[in-house]
Amino acid sequence: MKSILLVRLSAMGDLVQSLGAVASLHKHRPECRVTFVTQREWAPILEGIAGIDRVVTFNRRGGLPALWRLRHELRSEPYDYALDLQGNWKSALVARLSRARHRLGMASDWRQEPRSQCLLSQVLAC
Numbered sequence: 767m768k769s770i771l772l773v774r775l776s777a778m779g780d781l782v783q784s785l786g787a788v789a790s791l792h793k794h795r796p797e798c799r800v801t802f803v804t805q806r807e808w809a810p811i812l813e814g815i816a817g818i819d820r821v822v823t824f825n826r827r828g829g830l831p832a833l834w835r836l837r838h839e840l841r842s843e844p845y846d847y848a849l850d851l852q853g854n855w856k857s858a859l860v861a862r863l864s865r866a867r868h869r870l871g872m873a874s875d876w877r878q879e880p881r882s883q884c885l886l887s888q889v890l891a892c
Contacts, residue, residue, distance in 0.1 A: 771848040792817025840864040853877035858885035
């Protein structure tokens with residue numbers, strides 16, 4: 767069974783927009799285990815969503831200790847894929863910290879912070 771990590775750390779509206787990716791994965795790859803990383807305050811939105819097996823929270827204002835805890839939690843499970851759905855340095859770093867075999871994200875033209883794609887293993891042409 768493939769394990770997929772989805773990363774979207776920003777505002778609630780952005781998180782809701784990313785639920786289309788969850789629905790598509792659930793429809794076309796229902797056998798995949800999906801973990802979603804988001805900010806602590808948005809985690810309740812993801813509870814009970816079909817296709818999300820686990821929610822991992824991240825306190826963006828927690829500094830290095832929060833990042834260290836997130837790294838430890840992400841590495842407790844192996845991921846085949848990490849999808850950076852946000853396109854900035856923080857989300858790309860979270861994907862990188864997961865040690866997923868494949869870290870995917872948008873091409874630089876579509877990223878909020880184009881140079882952050884250097885932390886990914888592949889970019890998707892949009």
